[in-house]
Amino acid sequence: MAYYILTYSIQLARFSMDKFFSPRSIVVVGASNGPFNLGSTISKFLEYLHYTGESYVVNSKGEDVQGARGFGSVLDLPYAVDLAVILTPARAVPGIVRDCGIKGIRNVVIETAEFSETGEEGRRLQADISRFADEYGIRFLGPNCLGTLNAHERFCCFFGFVPGMYDEVFDRPGSLSYVIQSGGVGVLIMDSLRRDVNNVNKMVSIGNKEDLDESDMIEYFNGDSTEVIGLYLENIKNGRKLIEIAKKVEKPILLYKVGRTAEGSRAAMSHTAGMANNDVILDHACRQAGIVRLKAISELHALPKIFTHMPLIRGNRVAVFTNSGAFGGITADIVVESGMQMATLSEATRERIGKTGKLFNASNPIDLGPTLSKQVFIDIFEIILSSDEVDALLAVPNVWQQVVIDAIAELGGICRKFDKPAAIYIPNAVERIIAVRNDYQIPVFESPEEAVRALRVSYEHFLGLRKKERTPQLV
Structure with missing residues (x-):
C-alpha cells in the first residue's frame, strides 16, 4: 500500500509540474494594451505560436489583449486556469498570489522583479508571497524570472519575445533542457543552437527561486524526453537537496556557475539576490553528485552534442x-x-x-x-x-x-x-x-x-x- 501511495504522490507532483510547461489554460496578470506593456508581449507571442489552450488576461480595465479575453481580477476568471503568469508592480504581487489561491490556481510564474534583490522592502514582499503560497498550496517560479518554454508543445511565457524571433526553436525542437537564472544566458543558448545539430526541449528561468529551484527542475527533466540538462546558476539554494537529487539522475547534468571570484559573487548577489556560495565546496559537491562543471558559458550550448550524437x-x-x-x-x-x-x-x-x-x-x-x-x-x-x-x-x-x-x-x-x-x-x-x-x-x-x-x-x-x-x- 505504501508503494502505491508513494507512486501516486510522485505522479501527482509531476502532473502539477507539467502545468508550468504544458498548461491547458493560462492567464497573464498585468497584460494590457498600454504602450510598452511587457505582459502583452506574452499574449502576443502565445497567439503567434498558435497556443491551443485558453488564454486570458487580467488588467485594471478588464480589456482583451492580443486575442486573450480580459478580466478585471483573477477572481473574475471563469474557472481556475492551469497557470497564472504575473507581471505587475511588485507591491501588487502578494495580493494577486492570494487571489490565485482563493480562485484555486495552484501554479504561478512571478516574472516581476524588485523583490529580495533590492533590499528590505523587497524581502518583505517576497516573504508575503511565500506565506500566501503556503496557505493555498501554490507552487511558483520566481520572482524575478523570465518564465517557461516548451518547444515541442509550442508554448512560451517569456516576456519580451517578438513573433518570428525564435522560429527555429519551435520549428526544430530538440532534447536539451535548461535551468537558468538569466534571461540573457537563455537568449545566448537559443541563438547559438540555431546553427547546431540539436536544439532546446524545455527552458525555465527560476530567478530568485523562492519556491521551486534548480533541484526541482532537474528532478522534473529527469522524467521527460530531455537527454542533457544544462544549468546556469548564480547561487545554490539548497546544496544538500541538489546533491541528493543529482545522485539519482543518470542524464548528463552540465553546470556553469558564476561567482568564482569575489567580484563575480557581488554581481550575482545584485542580480538574483542569492549568496554565490563557496566555489571549492561546490566543486567537491558536484563531483560527489555526478554534476559536470563547465569552464565557459559557451559550453552550455556547444558541448551537449557529444552526448546526444x-x-x-x-x-x-x-x-x-x-x-x-x-x-x-x-x-x-x-x-x-x-x-x-x-x-x-x-x-x-x-x-x-x-x-x-x-x-x-x-x-x-x-x-x-x-x-x-x-x-x-x-x-x-x-x-x-x-x-x-x-x-x-x-x-x-x-x-x-x-x-x-x-x-x-x-x-x-x-x-x-x-x-x-x-x-x-x-x-x-x-x-x-x-x-x-x-x-x-x-x-x-x-x-x-x-x-x-x-x-x-x-x-x-x-x-x-x-x-x-x-x-x-x-x-
Whole structure:
C-alpha cells in the first residue's frame, strides 16, 4: 500500500509540474494594451505560436489583449486556469498570489522583479508571497524570472519575445533542457543552437527561486524526453537537496556557475539576490553528485552534442586522426593538457593502419596526409575505434575536398557500431565549420579545444555514473 501511495504522490507532483510547461489554460496578470506593456508581449507571442489552450488576461480595465479575453481580477476568471503568469508592480504581487489561491490556481510564474534583490522592502514582499503560497498550496517560479518554454508543445511565457524571433526553436525542437537564472544566458543558448545539430526541449528561468529551484527542475527533466540538462546558476539554494537529487539522475547534468571570484559573487548577489556560495565546496559537491562543471558559458550550448550524437566515453585514451601534420601536434598538446591521454598504439595496430594507404604517420597522432580515398578514411576510423587500446577518437580532418566530408559523415555510424565516441573538428574558418555542420548534420565542434573539452566532459560524466553505481541509493 505504501508503494502505491508513494507512486501516486510522485505522479501527482509531476502532473502539477507539467502545468508550468504544458498548461491547458493560462492567464497573464498585468497584460494590457498600454504602450510598452511587457505582459502583452506574452499574449502576443502565445497567439503567434498558435497556443491551443485558453488564454486570458487580467488588467485594471478588464480589456482583451492580443486575442486573450480580459478580466478585471483573477477572481473574475471563469474557472481556475492551469497557470497564472504575473507581471505587475511588485507591491501588487502578494495580493494577486492570494487571489490565485482563493480562485484555486495552484501554479504561478512571478516574472516581476524588485523583490529580495533590492533590499528590505523587497524581502518583505517576497516573504508575503511565500506565506500566501503556503496557505493555498501554490507552487511558483520566481520572482524575478523570465518564465517557461516548451518547444515541442509550442508554448512560451517569456516576456519580451517578438513573433518570428525564435522560429527555429519551435520549428526544430530538440532534447536539451535548461535551468537558468538569466534571461540573457537563455537568449545566448537559443541563438547559438540555431546553427547546431540539436536544439532546446524545455527552458525555465527560476530567478530568485523562492519556491521551486534548480533541484526541482532537474528532478522534473529527469522524467521527460530531455537527454542533457544544462544549468546556469548564480547561487545554490539548497546544496544538500541538489546533491541528493543529482545522485539519482543518470542524464548528463552540465553546470556553469558564476561567482568564482569575489567580484563575480557581488554581481550575482545584485542580480538574483542569492549568496554565490563557496566555489571549492561546490566543486567537491558536484563531483560527489555526478554534476559536470563547465569552464565557459559557451559550453552550455556547444558541448551537449557529444552526448546526444555520440556514445559515452568509457576511458581517457584518445587517438588523434588528421590530414594535417600541424594539427596532429596542436591537438596532442590539448589532449594531454586536458587531463586525457594520448593512446599508445601497438605495433599490430600501427601495421593495420599503415596498410590502408600511403600515410605520413601511422602512430598517434595518425597523419593521413593528402590521401583522398573515402574508403581509407573509413578503414582507419574502424581500425582505431575497434582497438582495445583506444577509448575515443579525435578526428581533425581538413575538409578541402568533398570526399573528406563524405567520409566524416559516416563516422557517427561507425562510432555507434563500436560504442565509442568521436569528437570532430575541421580546421577551417568558423563559417565553413557551421556550413558543414548544418548541411550534413555532422556534430562538428568549432575549435580543437572545444572538441577535446567535449571528450573530457563525456569522461567526467562517465566517472560520475560509475560512482553512482557504487553508491547505494536510499529508496
